[in-house]
Amino acid sequence: MPYEDLRSYLDALERNGLLRWIDKEVDKDTEIGPIGRVMFLALPEEQRYGLGFRNIKGYPGGRVVSGVIAASSRMVACALQCDPVSAQIYERVTNGIANPIEAVMVKSGPCKEVIDGPDKLDLLAFPIPIWTPTKDAGPYLTPMWITKDPDTGVRDIGIRRSQIKGRDKTGIVFGAPDRYGAIHYAKWKQRGKPMPAAIVVGADPVQYLAAPSRFGIDELAVAGGIRGKAVELVKCETIDLEVPATAEIVIEGEVDTELLETEGPFGEYTGYMAEAQQRPVFRAKCITHRKNPILLGLISQFPPSESSMIKRHLLEESMRKHLSRNLSIPGIADVHAIEAGGCTAILWISIKKMYTGHVDQLVFGVLGYMGMSYYKWIVVTDDDVDIRDPFMRDWILCWRVRPDKDMRFIADTASVEVDPSSMPPGFDPENVRGTKVIIDATKKWQYPEVSLPPREYLERAVSRWTEYGLPPLGNVRLPKSI
Ligand SMILES: Cc1cc2nc3c(=O)[nH]c(=O)nc-3n(C[C@H](O)[C@H](O)[C@H](O)COP(=O)(O)O)c2cc1C
Structure with a gap:
């Protein structure tokens, strides 16, 4: 059974020893970011796990999870529901791209459990962390943004950093003008209209893994193909967009295509702070969410990070498929x-x-x-x-x-x-x-032989290693080029 939402996936992570909840009180702005960072700095990939915070100072009942999508290849495999060997991950991704399943509309879903209209909008009510304390401009979401091309109606999902600028206002960053989200923005701007956009926080993990890749087709359909089941969508309350029905939080609104404001600085995946820039602004019109929503934040900033790992698998596999099959x-x-x-x-x-x-x-x-x-x-x-x-x-x-x-x-x-x-x-x-x-x-002409003994000589040395009175070697990987 595919994961229907973030919660069923978190249960699976916990069962597999890949999620730890922290019950000690933490400060969202000074502790959550550094704890995640220490995990990435201190632990080798195979030992990393996701972090859950459920005792957040000033936010009774609030929960934040981070590092739960792509802290390691093992975790990515858990999200894709396959074994953590690259051949299986490749098969899962290529099958999903080759056999996409279009998202389907449903009447309602858990993301509508609470609907906060214009008079109740309050992004500050959620425990949104500052990821690089003293250096970031403020709290940031790392959510999925959904927009549509106004000419074709084709949807785009991208993960984009989102600075919280007030109760109903965030920033938005287009990483380069050739990103689909940036192209949508340019088209709406040309029409002299604001761009409808939905910010989605916390959904089934395959959507998060698919969002940062470019498949040339709807990322949600690829997510459906990988899951083997269509992603269910509900209509937004105030804009003409559809969003995942089981999301934890959905922020509906518009990106102003006339106004630019200062955004940043923010600690980026390059390992450097991205400087403050004049960038567009998103204004919320409605916030819908589950009761007691779980806020999902991706650990980005200095590599290695969840941000580098989240892109790696789907990007490598979809690229390999594109080059060899398409x-x-x-x-x-x-x-x-x-x-x-x-x-x-x-x-x-x-x-x-x-x-x-x-x-x-x-x-x-x-x-x-x-x-x-x-x-x-x-x-x-x-x-x-x-x-x-x-x-x-x-x-x-x-x-x-x-x-x-x-x-x-x-x-x-x-x-x-x-x-x-x-x-x-x-x-x-x-x-x-x-x-x-x-x-x-590549070699441009015939190269000399490599200066290694023939493979059978090396294999014999490995098999007799302890007979020579030497301590066991563990797993020996002989170079491919013998
Ligand atoms: C944690 C994280 C944060 C990201 N932040 C941004 C961002 O602020 N702006 C952006 O354009 N891309 C960002 N990306 C990369 C996009 O998700 C990716 O390029 C995606 O394909 C968007 O491109 P598209 O608009 O062509 O779909 C981020 C990725 C991750 C994993």
Whole structure:
């Protein structure tokens, strides 16, 4: 059975030892962010768990969960309801994209248990944390935003940081002008109308995993395909949009397309503070929520974080599927987005190179799929190395790249807005520009043999290890390239 909502998923996390509730009183602005950060700094991925806070100073009965969508691959697998091996995650995601299930409308749902109209709007009543205390401009939500293209009616779901600016007001950030949400905003602005938008906090985890990817089709339909069951939607009360029926909190309203106000600073997934900028403003018209809603916040900021992990799996798998199945590019062994760059800055691909132009074909496929703002480094290498092994990646750059011939630049193109190396402080967010570096790290001719003994010699040494009187080795991974 797919998870119907955040709550049934939290129960599953708890049963699997992947969620811990904290009963000690915490301050939402000075403790929740740092506790999550310490978990990511201190624990290796396989030991991380989600955090639940249910004794929040000044918010009796309030609950916040963070790190519950993507603290680890094991957690992502729990959300996708499969084993945490990459082949299974790949199958789950590719099946969902290949067999999307359109969301369906239902009359009502738990997200309508409480309806707060114009006279009762109060975002400050929710325990929304400050994630990087003393540096962020204030409390921030990291929710899913739902908007529609006014020309086509096509829906977009994206996770976007949302600064709480008052009882009925938030900020909104479009990470780059090529994001679908930004395109919707530009179209509404051109029409001289505000953009209807719904902010969704806390839903079944597959929706959260699907939201930051770009599949070229409705993310909710992909979520339905992955779950094997349609996401149920209800109509908003005050705007012409539909939202997940089992969401914890829905904030309906409009983004003003005339007004810009100061937004930020905010600690970003790059590991740096994004400076304050003039950005659009969202005004709430109605807030609907479950009774005693659970507020879900994603741990972003310094990598590794939930923000880097949330993008990794679905982005890698959907990219691999796009390149190999949609574009029919042969020979793709693996696609790996590097978490240090929040999975949007460095992409490695390994292939069995088959013809002239094979590497370029892949690179253009990647950029065409993701948009030009993602990936400033794209490295393509041969399939005899494990591109998930950081040491092997360095080895490849050392000995398979002649920089003057094998590196190419696409200069002065799009960039993610939060890359501090792209533009100096005070830049215009609409005009952020950056560079792509494409590295062909494949062998260009026959290489000498690797300087390792033959595999059977090494395997014999491993199997006799303790016979030599040496302590056990544990799991030995011999390089692929023998
Ligand atoms: C925690 C988190 C926060 C994010 N914040 C933003 C944001 O403020 N603005 C933005 O455009 N994208 C943000 N993203 C990335 C978007 O969700 C992603 O690019 C998504 O595909 C939006 O692009 P779209 O408008 O093309 O759908 C965030 C992702 C995560 C995981």
